[in-house]
Amino acid sequence: MRNDTGRGLFITLEGGDSCGKTTQIELIRQWLTELGITPVMTREPGGTALGNEIRALILHGPEDVDPRCEALLYAADRAYHMATKVRPALTQGRVVVQDRYLDSSVAYQGTARALGVEEIRELNMWATNNLLPDVTLLLDIDPVKAQARRTRELDRLEREPIEFHQRIRQQYLALAQAEPERFHVLDAARSPSEIQADIRRILTPLIQSFVIDGQAQS
Ligand code: TYD
Numbered sequence: 001m002r003n004d005t006g007r008g009l010f011i012t013l014e015g016g017d018s019c020g021k022t023t024q025i026e027l028i029r030q031w032l033t034e035l036g037i038t039p040v041m042t043r044e045p046g047g048t049a050l051g052n053e054i055r056a057l058i059l060h061g062p063e064d065v066d067p068r069c070e071a072l073l074y075a076a077d078r079a080y081h082m083a084t085k086v087r088p089a090l091t092q093g094r095v096v097v098q099d100r101y102l103d104s105s106v107a108y109q110g111t112a113r114a115l116g117v118e119e120i121r122e123l124n125m126w127a128t129n130n131l132l133p134d135v136t137l138l139l140d141i142d143p144v145k146a147q148a149r150r151t152r153e154l155d156r157l158e159r160e161p162i163e164f165h166q167r168i169r170q171q172y173l174a175l176a177q178a179e180p181e182r183f184h185v186l187d188a189a190r191s192p193s194e195i196q197a198d199i200r201r202i203l204t205p206l207i208q209s210f211v212i213d214g215q216a217q218s
Contacts, residue, residue, distance in 0.1 A: 008090030012101040015139035018146040040089045043099035051077045059155040071109040079127035111171035139188035
């Protein structure tokens with residue numbers, strides 16, 4: 001295990017806006033449940049009561065949230081989320097499926113907001129006491145195609161120009177290249193069922209020890 005509790009399984013999903021994470025996460029939940037595993041489903045920003053307050057501030061607060069302030073708000077949410085929810089769940093041996101983690105901050109704040117990849121990584125390693133996921137699934141899609149999928153009202157980050165989203169995509173791909181043992185890059189322009197089939201193939205060997213004759217370990 002890469003996560004430093006030595007227990008549980010920490011799975012994160014990453015990708016640009018409207019890459020289809022929500023659909024895939026729900027399909028993962030259904031699949032794990034069928035296998036007798038009750039995963040902890042969580043997300044950033046959010047995932048805790050305090051986190052949801054921070055989430056509302058960042059995504060729907062004033063237009064002029066300064067980039068450094070934005071980076072610190074995400075990191076504060078993450079610090080609390082890891083300390084109070086995710087780390088305890090892993091220590092108990094649970095499977096955690098999380099929508100976004102520190103790679104989001106590296107791509108969005110580090111690169112797209114130009115605050116620096118190393119600085120943002122270090123800030124977040126400190127905030128989380130160095131907790132890395134066991135596996136990160138990157139849903140990769142051209143932002144132009146992703147934007148065409150959007151139907152609901154846009155939040156503050158989604159309203160950024162297309163170049164902002166292109167930078168995020170390139171940074172994610174660079175992160176995946178730098179850590180190939182943690183990242184799996186999935187072509188997210190395909191159908192949801194094709195993407196899900198790949199995800200299940202990737203996760204199957206990792207979840208074996210959590211399944212005993214179709215029943216999850218306690
Ligand atoms: P959300 O509605 O959760 O979007 P999505 O479904 O695409 O995950 O909004 C989260 C937004 O916050 C999204 O635009 C990415 C951004 N974000 C950051 O900029 N930095 C971060 O560290 C995180 C976790 C998210």
